[in-house]
Amino acid sequence: MSASHHLLRLQCVRCLSHFLGTPVRQVILPGRAHLQTPGSQHIYVQLLRPFHRSAVCSTDRQNRTDIEKLVEDETHHKDKTLVTHDDIFDRAAGDSKTKVEFNRVVDVFKSKDIRRRGHVEFIYAALKKMPEFGVECDVTVYNKLLDVFPKEVFVPQNFIQRMFNHYPRQQECGVQVLEQMENYGVMPNIETKVLLVQIFGEKSHPIRKFQRIMYWFPKFKHTNPYPVPHVLPSDPVDLAQFCLTRIAADLDAKITIYQYPSTDITETGEEITRPHIVGIQSPDQRSLLAKHNPCKPVFVEGPYPLWLRQKCVHYYLLRADPIPPEEKVEEEIDPEMICPEQSLFFPQRVELDLNVDMGDDHSFNVDEVEEGAVYAMCMAGQGDQATLSQWISGLQETCPILGQIPTVFRLESGPRELQTSTDDHQRPEQESETDQIIEDDEEPRHSQGVKQ
């Protein structure tokens, strides 16, 4: 009883000193040394994991030694100052910032020093650099980073260690790795878990974090009913098809490719590029267009932006002004056909002077704002009037009435242009969203024209 009491107090003292920032190395060291020095255990762990080393890494001796030197410099430096490992990545990678380079730096750091001195700083630096190397969404890279932690050193050995924050700096760093994974939506895998258990033990803060991520991530994985794939189609026609079906949200809507992109070289040596024109129209839209009053114009409007993850594309609408209420034509159905007392087609109404009772009226009061009908949509390689009139003439094949309707083009500046002076009321968001400034203004900002 008293012995255990004594032990507890001793542990407390050790922890206290730990907190104060003066590690009581004499006490801890034996245990640590024991854990780290017999390599057998370490190797066993290594064998367990599928460990991928890049081929470049092993062959490129010369380069490697360079990095080794760098790392050495860093650590050497660090003894004197508080410089982080940021530079090592920049200097090691040079111009090509790729996954291979990143992995190599990590490998070199790992192989350099068996004690992995300064690994926490190294990991923080690596985390910061990940987006630069484009590996921020790669779970294997995160696992590799975690692998930098020495194994089993930070695993609490007794309940007192477990009770208090054992190696807080390291645990915090581990949490930070997971935090970054979370922020980039990277789902940890089983390897991550094995590593974390080896490094921090079963009930550590990083494992808790891991468990929380594993609780929520799967739940949120499919919450978006309209998922955007991580890799978008690279072909502009395919991309346009994907975008248009996404906007249309109508399973009946049919895609028509009016023109494939092509480049011709004329006899004079001029290059003519034909932009792609991809349109979508549903049967409902077609019948609405067929009923359009030919005296009223229809408008080709755009470009409107559509964001797909990092990518912004633009689309155009063919639409009309809302029909004023006095011009609306109610379609009359022969009352005989829909009246009660007929069994041919079931009765569509009963003639009663009673309405739904208040208690059973579950409808909401929705204030509906009438808008003009949208008759069709398209995406094109170029947003000029010539291209879009090609679309309209393509539409005429299925909707001959378009030939009689005046078509007005109300086009904003093209997607890659930005007017330096914001002169009028029209669509401020259009301007803010484009980021390049082209000096020579080939197209007028509003190209308006009437096509008959």
Next chain:
Amino acid sequence: MSLNKFIVLSRSVRRGRNLFAARVAQTGEYLYQFQSQRFIRSSSRSLAYAKDLFLGKVNKKEVFPYPEISNEELEELNQFVQPVEKFFNESVDSAKIDREANIPPETLDGLKELGLFGIQIPEEYGGLGLSNTMYARLGEITSLDGSIAVTLAAHQAIGLKGILIAGTDAQKAKYLPKLATGEHIAAFCLTEPGSGSDAASIQLRATLTEDGKHYLLNGTKFWISNGGWADIMTVFARTEVVDKDGQKKDKITAFIVERAFGGVTSGKPEDKLGIRGSNTTEITFEDTKVPIENVIGEVGDGFKVAMNILNNGRFSMGGAGAGVVKKLIELSAEYAGTRKQFNRRLSEFGMIQDKFATMALNVYVMESMAYLTAGMMDRPGLPDCSLEAAMVKVFSSEGTWICVSEALQVLGGLGFTKNYPYERYLRDCRILQIFEGTNEILRMYVALTGMQHAGKILTGKIKEMKKGNLGVVFEILGKKIKDTVQTADFGLTGKDGVVHPSLTESAKMFEQNAACFGSTVEGLLYRYGKTIVDEQLLLKKVADVLINLYAMTAVLSRSSRSISIGLRNHDHEVLLTNTFCKDAHFKNNYMLSQLQRYSPENDDANIKKIAQDVLAKRAYICSHPLERTF
């Protein structure tokens, strides 16, 4: 008088020439009597049994006692039945008809000789001139071959019915004789590619020629039974009609079109699941010239004509279904009685017995409903039995499907093979739920027509109640309290009761359901008013309760009569009646409670949501059970 007698005599001689030479000897006196009796029509009576159930009223006079036919009629009928039965048992090879998807000409000739192409055509036009009841009886036999039954039904139940009920004397004289003998075959052309459930979209157009003596028909009709054979067609087309206000409107008009008019082409016969021997094609009319005398009824009245034809033709499906199931009970019972498993006959197993009980119950109810309705239609007066006929159709088409499936199940794997007729019957009877108005449409029709009827009478009362008229509220409260204290009594049982005392319990159950149904309908009207049309799931339940009520009425009425006059095996009928009524009673109770406000049994909201989710994606949207997220 003697002149009349002579006419009748000569008529029966003509008919008798075909087959019933023996009948001629018996002749005229009674025949005349029942013939004239059959065709007396007085317009004072309006039938409203099913409609009045919506008001919580039971018009027992309409359905009790069970209608019967006179001895003479019965004798006459039996003389028809025997040769027809013989013909179907010996000369019709249903398997071959099904296999080759064609009815051989000699079989058709045999049917024509039996006069089966003119069962309901009056004798003066060369038909058999049978009543609806007798037609239903013959339908039981003709239904033994689905293809033949449909061919005959398309010919006379719908194809020529238009001429029969709305045609002029000249039209009748011109067309009916040849149709009655089967020299000409008729077809009914209503459905179009674009108009399955929406008549407004009938596109076939009839335009008046310049001389005003002909109509030119242009358009296409779909799924026309007998389309490839028909010589005479009842065609529904759009015509331009000038209405009272002088405005031009499109109205539907019915025409008699002969193939000989030209411009009529039939497509390839459809390859169907069942009733493969019947001929279903597309018909295209191209500038078919139809004289204006061939308009049925008035120009623009086509819709009414179509409805009358369909409304009154449906009841016969009850008889047809019963005919099939009775035959299958015999076949499968023989198998169950001989086949041994585990040293016991199949017939000793409870689960097999259950199937036979189900079949017997269903046949009994189908028969009862069909002949009750047929009897109502044969009564003098203006028969408006469309609601009842629709209910018979719905109940019997579904009952037949279940029974045929159960009969097949008794045979197990054997029933699934083509060596036995079960699979053919199963395929054939599937169409019953689809044609002549799908069961869904008929349920809507039944429920909404009743709702409309009840609404007309109850609107005033409900409005007063909503306004908070204390008098009305108290009156209704008082009635409710009275209802809860004493059980509903419509006078079916007890002193002056119309139901036999041994069925008292069943009758009470019926009365209780009927009363509850009335108040539920009132509640629904109170809650939904005219928006009830959009509550299809509720209306389906309303229709199902009503069908059950009508079925209960039919079996109660029929078995009461059977007991009273001592028909053979009437104790079995009592058993069937009590069993069915009990079952239907509890089903009704469940459905009626679903129809109450805030009912926990009612899952309609969920059902709608499920369907909407699925239909929005047009697919089953759950992830596969083997899917993983990490």
